[in-house]
Amino acid sequence: KQEVTQIPAALSVPEGENLVLNCSFTDSAIYNLQWFRQDPGKGLTSLLLIQSSQREQTSGRLNASLDKSSGRSTLYIAASQPGDSATYLCAVPGSNDYKLSFGAGTTVTVRA
Amino acid sequence: KAGVTQTPRYLIKTRGQQVTLSCSPISGHRSVSWYQQTPGQGLQFLFEYFSETQRNKGNFPGRFSGRQFSNSRSEMNVSTLELGDSALYLCASRTGDGEAFFGQGTRLTVV
Numbered sequence: 414k415q416e417v418t419q420i421p422a423a424l425s426v427p428e429g430e431n432l433v434l435n436c437s438f439t440d441s442a443i444y445n446l447q448w449f450r451q452d453p454g455k456g457l458t459s460l461l462l463i464q465s466s467q468r469e470q471t472s473g474r475l476n477a478s479l480d481k482s483s484g485r486s487t488l489y490i491a492a493s494q495p496g497d498s499a500t501y502l503c504a505v506p507g508s509n510d511y512k513l514s515f516g517a518g519t520t521v522t523v524r525a
Numbered sequence: 526k527a528g529v530t531q532t533p534r535y536l537i538k539t540r541g542q543q544v545t546l547s548c549s550p551i552s553g554h555r556s557v558s559w560y561q562q563t564p565g566q567g568l569q570f571l572f573e574y575f576s577e578t579q580r581n582k583g584n585f586p587g588r589f590s591g592r593q594f595s596n597s598r599s600e601m602n603v604s605t606l607e608l609g610d611s612a613l614y615l616c617a618s619r620t621g622d623g624e625a626f627f628g629q630g631t632r633l634t635v636v
Contacts (some may be wrong), residue, residue: 444623445624447623447624454613454632455629456529456627456628459624459627462624502568504568504625506623511556511573511581511619511623511625512558512570512573512581512583513558513570513617513625515567515568516567517567
């Protein structure tokens with residue numbers, strides 16, 4: 414059974430600082446890994462999808478890396494802004510299905 | 526292009542009642558999955574439908590059921606509601622390369 418862990422559980426930084434969010438998973442036989450953002454009481458917004466053959470993916474200020482062999486992914490957010498305050502979740506599908514297993518998330522607060 | 530649409534956004538039901546939630550996937554997406562999110566358990570997979578067939582089911586009691594129609598729209602039903610069923614129910618549709626897109630969710634409160 415896939416277990417996904419996210420560390421830290423919460424993070425508070427001043428505006429402008431770079432953010433580093435970690436995600437680890439126990440079964441390295443994954444098709445892909447997806448990072449999401451969730452604002453309070455809202456649905457999940459897809460940020461980045463990394464296929465298993467990729468090492469990293471970038472979108473604007475966001476960069477995500479994937480190391481399948483060690484079961485880790487890292488999401489970097491450059492030059493954080495108060496609007497980046499949210500909970501960030503990583504998710505991986507099963508080895509033979511698309512059932513997503515989620516981490517508990519990292520709640521980020523960016524102080525103005 | 527419209528995103529995943531879930532209706533209703535909010536529901537308040539009484540214990541013992543049943544409820545039906547609706548999800549319209551992104552146009553062209555044939556896979557629809559349902560998840561339950563609670564503060565204590567986080568996000569948990571309920572089931573997945575593809576071309577009107579349930580392909581996968583999570584570890585939930587039989588009170589939770591779903592279906593998918595020929596236009597890929599999906600419904601989820603919960604019968605004999607319990608207080609513990611209070612949660613945010615999220616629906617997702619998926620592209621061919623596996624990227625999942627979620628709706629805004631339905632907040633169900635059981636009183």
